[in-house]
Every structure is written in C-alpha cells, then in structure tokens.
Amino acid sequence: xxxxDEEQKITTGADGTAVQLQAEAAAGGxxxxxxxxxxxxxxxxxxxxAFLVFVHFIPMxxxxxxxxxxxxxxxxxxxLTAPFIGVQNFTYIxxxxxxxxxxxxxxxxxxxxxxxxxxxxxxxLGGLTAAVLTTREFRGxxxxxxxxxxxxxxxxxxxxxxWGFMWQPDTGIVNxxxxxxxxxxxxxxxxxxxxxxxxIVVPTAWRNFPQTMLMLSAGLAGIPADLYExxxxxxxxxxxxxxxxxxxxxRPVIAVVTLxxxxxxxxxxxxxxxxxxxxxxxxxxxxxxxxxxxxxxxxGQLNFGIGAAASVLLMLVCVGLVIIWYWTFREDLRxx
Amino acid sequence: MIGHVRIRRRSPRxxxxxxxxxLLLGLIVVLTVFPIYxxxxxxxxxxxxxxxxxxxxxxxxxxxxxxxNYATMFQRLSLAIYIRNSLIICGTATLIAVALASLSxxxxxxxxxxxxxxxxxxxxxxxxxxxxxxxxxxxxIFTQAQQLTGLQIVNTHQGLILLYVAFFMPLSIWIxxxxxxxxxxxxxxxxxxxGTSILGAFWRIVLPLSVPGLIATATYVFLTAWDELLxxxxxxxxxxxxxxxxGIRGYxxxxxxxxxxxxxxxxxxCVPPALIFFFLQRQMVSGLTAGAVK
Numbered sequence: 001x002x003x004x005d006e007e008q009k010i011t012t013g014a015d016g017t018a019v020q021l022q023a024e025a026a027a028g029g030x031x032x033x034x035x036x037x038x039x040x041x042x043x044x045x046x047x048x049x050a051f052l053v054f055v056h057f058i059p060m061x062x063x064x065x066x067x068x069x070x071x072x073x074x075x076x077x078x079x080l081t082a083p084f085i086g087v088q089n090f091t092y093i094x095x096x097x098x099x100x101x102x103x104x105x106x107x108x109x110x111x112x113x114x115x116x117x118x119x120x121x122x123x124x125l126g127g128l129t130a131a132v133l134t135t136r137e138f139r140g141x142x143x144x145x146x147x148x149x150x151x152x153x154x155x156x157x158x159x160x161x162x163w164g165f166m167w168q169p170d171t172g173i174v175n176x177x178x179x180x181x182x183x184x185x186x187x188x189x190x191x192x193x194x195x196x197x198x199x200i201v202v203p204t205a206w207r208n209f210p211q212t213m214l215m216l217s218a219g220l221a222g223i224p225a226d227l228y229e230x231x232x233x234x235x236x237x238x239x240x241x242x243x244x245x246x247x248x249x250x251r252p253v254i255a256v257v258t259l260x261x262x263x264x265x266x267x268x269x270x271x272x273x274x275x276x277x278x279x280x281x282x283x284x285x286x287x288x289x290x291x292x293x294x295x296x297x298x299x300g301q302l303n304f305g306i307g308a309a310a311s312v313l314l315m316l317v318c319v320g321l322v323i324i325w326y327w328t329f330r331e332d333l334r335x336x
Numbered sequence: 337m338i339g340h341v342r343i344r345r346r347s348p349r350x351x352x353x354x355x356x357x358x359l360l361l362g363l364i365v366v367l368t369v370f371p372i373y374x375x376x377x378x379x380x381x382x383x384x385x386x387x388x389x390x391x392x393x394x395x396x397x398x399x400x401x402x403x404x405n406y407a408t409m410f411q412r413l414s415l416a417i418y419i420r421n422s423l424i425i426c427g428t429a430t431l432i433a434v435a436l437a438s439l440s441x442x443x444x445x446x447x448x449x450x451x452x453x454x455x456x457x458x459x460x461x462x463x464x465x466x467x468x469x470x471x472x473x474x475x476x477i478f479t480q481a482q483q484l485t486g487l488q489i490v491n492t493h494q495g496l497i498l499l500y501v502a503f504f505m506p507l508s509i510w511i512x513x514x515x516x517x518x519x520x521x522x523x524x525x526x527x528x529x530x531g532t533s534i535l536g537a538f539w540r541i542v543l544p545l546s547v548p549g550l551i552a553t554a555t556y557v558f559l560t561a562w563d564e565l566l567x568x569x570x571x572x573x574x575x576x577x578x579x580x581x582x583g584i585r586g587y588x589x590x591x592x593x594x595x596x597x598x599x600x601x602x603x604x605x606c607v608p609p610a611l612i613f614f615f616l617q618r619q620m621v622s623g624l625t626a627g628a629v630k
Contacts, residue, residue, distance in 0.1 A: 162374075269565065
C-alpha cells in the first residue's frame with residue numbers, strides 16, 4: 001500500500017499529459033470513437049465485478065438475512081420459509097444466561113482478541129528484530145535471510161498438524177526439549193487448559209512473521225542514512241537510535257503490517273482447526289476462536305441461524321479491532 | 337507492493353553484527369527452521385518411534401530412515417487424487433483470476449471514469465468480510481442453482497474454482513493495478529498513434545512489460561488457494577473432488593493415527609511452494625507481501 005502511494009506520486013507527472021491526450025481521443029481526435037472509449041473501462045471491469053457480486057456481496061446479504069431466521073434444522077433447503085425472529089439469534093448468543101452458546105461465544109470472542117493481539121505483538125517484535133539484525137553486515141547474510149523466510153512454504157493447515165504433533169505432552173519434541181534436555185520439572189499440557197493459547201499463538205506467529213520481517217526490511221531501507229550518522233555524531237547509543245529513529249520512522253509501515261495482521265488473524269481458521277482432533281475437534285475453553293466456534297455450531301450442530309448471527313458478530317469484532325488500529329495509527333496515516 | 341521496492345544499502349559503511357546480536361539472530365534462525373526440520377525428520381521415522389516417545393533424539397538415526405513412508409502414504413490414502421485435485425483447482429483458479437484481474441487492473445490504472453473510486457473501495461472492502469460468513473450462503477446458492485439448472489456445482493472441481501477465483505480476485509486486482517500504473521502511459525499512447533487499439537496496446541505492450549507482476553499475482557493466488565481449507569471441507573464430499581487439506585486428515589482420523597505418514601504428506605505438500613520460493617523468490621515476496629490480508 002505504501003509503494004502504491006509512492007507510485008501514484010511518481011506517475012502524477014505523466015498523468016497531466018495523459019489525461020489531455022485521452023480527452024483528445026474522447027473528442028474523436030485519435031484512437032477510438034467516443035462512446036466505446038467511455039464504455040470500455042466498464043466492460044473490462046465487468047467479469048471481475050460479477051465475481052465480486054455473486055461470491056461476496058450477495059452471499060453477505062443472504063448471511064445477514066439468515067441471521068434473523070430460526071434456522072436450526074437439517075432441512076436447509078427450506079430456508080426461504082424459515083420463521084423470521086428478528087434479533088433473537090443475537091440476543092440468544094449475547095444475553096441469554098442459560099444458553100450454552102453464550103458461554104462458548106464469550107470464550108471464543110475473548111480468545112480471538114487475545115490471539116490476535118498476541119500473534120501480532122510477537123510478529124512485530126520478532127519481525128522487527130530480524131529485520132534490524134539482517135540489515136547488519138555479516139557473512140552468510142543471504143542464507144540467513146532465506147532461512148528466515150522458510151515458514152512461508154508451509155501451508156497453514158500443515159502448521160496446525162505439525163505443531164499439534166510437536167506439542168504432544170508425552171511424545172512431543174517441545175516437552176522433550178523442555179523436560180529432558182533443559183530439565184523443566186514438569187511436562188506442560190500444551191493443548192489442554194490455559195496453555196492452549198500459547199499452543200495456537202506461537203505457530204501462527206511463526207508461520208506469518210517472515211512477511212512482517214520483509215515489509216519492515218523494505219521500510220528500513222527507506223530511512224535516510226544521514227539520520228543515523230547525525231545520531232552517531234551526537235553520541236546516541238544503538239538502543240537510542242532504534243527507539244528514537246528506527247521505530248518512529250517505521251510507524252507508517254508498522255501501521256500497514258498491523259492492519260494486514262489483524263484482519264488475517266481474526267479470520268484465521270486453519271491452524272486452530274487442524275491442531276485439535278485432526279481437524280474434527282474442539283480446542284477447549286482456551287483455544288476455541290470465533291471461526292472454529294461458528295464452524296462447529298453451523299456444520300456440527302446445524303444451528304445455521306446462530307452461526308450466521310455469530311459470523312456477523314465476528315465481523316464486528318474485526319471492525320472493532322480495526323477501529324482501535326485506526327485510532328492508534330491515525331497520525332501516521334494522515335502523514336502520508 | 338513493498339516487495340518490488342528493491343532493498344538498497346542504508347549507508348555506505350554498514351555496522352557489523354556484535355556477538356550478542358549474532359547470538360540473538362542465531363537463536364531466531366534456529367527457532368524458525370527447527371519445526372520444518374522436525375517435520376522432515378519425523379516423516380522418515382516409523383510410527384512406533386513417534387508414538388512411543390522413547391529415545392527421542394534431535395538427530396535422526398541415519399541408518400533407520402524410513403524412505404518407504406513416501407510410498408506408503410500413497411497406498412494408505414488416495415493422496416495422488418487429492419494432489420491432482422489440488423493442482424487442477426488451484427492451477428485453473430490462478431489462470432482465470434489473473435486473466436480477469438488484469439482486465440480490471442488495466443481499467444483502473446489507465447482510465448478515469450465515474451465509479452472507479454467506488455469500485456476500488458468495494459474491491460478492498462471485500463477483504464473485511466469473514467469467509468465463514470458466506471460459506472453457508474454460498475453452499476445454499478450452489479444447491480439452489482443446481483436445482484434450477486441441473487448442473488452439478490457442489491462437490492465438483494468447477495465449484496471450488498469459481499469460489500477461489502472470486503476470493504483471490506480483489507488483491508490480484510490491487511497488485512496488478514499497481515504494476516500497470518507504473519508503466520509509462522506514453523508507450524500505450526505511442527502504440528495508439530500507430531493505429532493500435534487500446535486493447536491491442538494492452539495485449540502487446542502492457543502485458544509483456546508486466547510479466548513480473550503477473551507472476552507475482554499468480555504465485556499469490558496459487559499459494560493462497562493451495563492453503564485453503566474451510567470452503568474445501570464443506571464444498572467437497574468425495575475423494576474424487578477433495579483437495580489435499582481435506583483428504584490429508586485421514587492419516588490421523590478415527591481409525592488410524594499415522595503421524596509419520598501425515599508428516600511425509602505434509603512435507604510433500606510443501607514442495608510446490610518451496611519450488612516457487614526458490615525459482616521465483618522476488619515475485620513471490622512481492623505477491624505475498626501485497627496479498628497479506630486474506
């Protein structure tokens with residue numbers, strides 16, 4: 001997105017003349033007759049637009065409608081005649097103290113927020129550390145950069161299987177290293193109980209931090225070298241340079257990285273889904289996120305109305321986090 | 337977008353890595369690479385070794401490596417069919433998505449017209465929709481369409497292709513728009529003066545100049561589709577249409593838990609992304625950093 005803006009700045013110079021030429025073309029000077037020039041851009045957009053309408057906007061409308069229906073039976077195809085119950089699905093999820101769904105939803109919503117914040121914090125910290133360190137001069141720098149990108153080749157559903165296997169309490173390699181090699185007194189239960197959050201956060205951050213690192217590396221390359229030289233002349237320590245030059249200068253990139261990270265983590269499904277029960281299980285009070293909770297209620301319990309309402313609420317959770325994101329980075333966004 | 341901004345040297349004399357920094361970087365590299373190493377090592381062990389938990393060791397016993405796991409995994413499940421399905425679905429979706437997105441991207445990059453801004457916003461707004469929100473509606477729309485037309489859509493390759501084209505279209509449009517906008521307009525106009533139509537100029541000048549962008553977009557679509565599980569689980573029901581992420585769960589299903597075969601299949605699944613990574617690293621980086629959202 002940043003480079004996008006830069007490109008726009010670069011092309012505005014050429015734009016002026018181009019627009020003029022196009023006006024001449026439109027007036028019948030050169031090129032195509034006026035009407036076809038006018039219609040052409042729309043014709044080019046049409047196929048992609050059709051896909052967006054039929055696979056994004058219409059289903060979204062259907063989903064909103066379904067969230068107002070009492071739709072909890074297997075006979076799905078009669079959904080057009082299902083009874084309309086207004087906002088009752090929403091009140092059932094959010095406020096009904098005796099509904100089992102409410103507890104599941106609140107757990108999953110809390111977990112989704114913790115998961116998103118933790119994953120993005122680790123990605124940012126790890127990505128920044130790796131990006132800063134790999135700008136230094138050392139032998140084997142190219143190899144190190146390539147190795148740091150490796151998690152990218154692992155599909156996210158494999159990440160869930162692989163780490164689920166590594167977290168096994170008795171046979172997994174993580175507990176082998178912690179207990180047998182580093183002499184931790186206990187073998188922690190990673191995929192049951194409160195540690196479940198760690199078990200899903202670490203793999204997700206591991207899989208996605210290369211992307212953060214690359215974007216921050218590109219951002220680092222854009223910081224003028226004389227800022228660092230001036231700081232060195234003033235006797236600033238490397239920590240001070242990091243805090244007062246690097247991080248402030250990177251804020252616009254951090255903003256973009258964080259927005260991408262928030263949306264992809266809130267809506268992520270594969271890691272949690274495949275880690276528990278080989279893709280059929282329930283991650284428990286501390287690992288269940290909204291996407292898996294909705295999937296289970298829709299396709300396991302066949303509570304389709306509830307599922308639709310919960311997915312609307314999921315979108316609101318994402319929008320809420322994006323608003324907090326906007327509030328945090330509004331100055332940096334305006335500066336661009 | 338950021339990937340194709342070349343990383344240039346920050347200063348003529350770059351600071352060197354101090355020993356503590358080298359240690360930290362080394363630790364990060366080990367933590368990053370270890371899980372992949374462990375996946376490959378585990379794929380070469382017997383299932384008994386993996387499940388018994390006795391004498392786990394970080395280094396494998398070189399003489400006891402079970403290369404036959406890579407043959408057994410094909411016998412135990414219809415993995416070959418899952419791989420074929422994934423290749424057909426992801427490959428076709430990539431071609432269609434890139435073709436249609438390049439038309440849209442060209443339109444947005446080259447023309448000024450009413451609604452262009454709104455279209456751009458709508459394209460990006462789709463990224464805020466959770467996939468799970470329209471999973472069930474899509475299933476219903478497909479089944480209704482099947483009843484109306486008599487054409488099979490659910491549990492077919494084309495059903496998933498249709499969905500994947502739509503899912504990865506928005507960011508493809510966005511990436512390609514950026515590449516097209518960076519091509520000097522004078523080139524297109526010169527061709528038009530020479531009597532070529534706008535579409536001719538697009539085909540003969542803009543597209544050939546944007547090959548890196550097209551590859552970046554194609555790698556983004558292919559790899560994201562390769563990774564898609566949610567819709568594949570619901571939209572495919574039989575082995576002849578199921579993709580790898582759906583089928584691969586069979587190794588540790590209710591009757592069996594063959595972790596060694598699962599890890600072998602998992603390693604195999606990483607091969608196409610790895611090949612793309614080694615041969616097209618720069619384009620992949622550019623496509624995936626731009627395609628970070630979904």
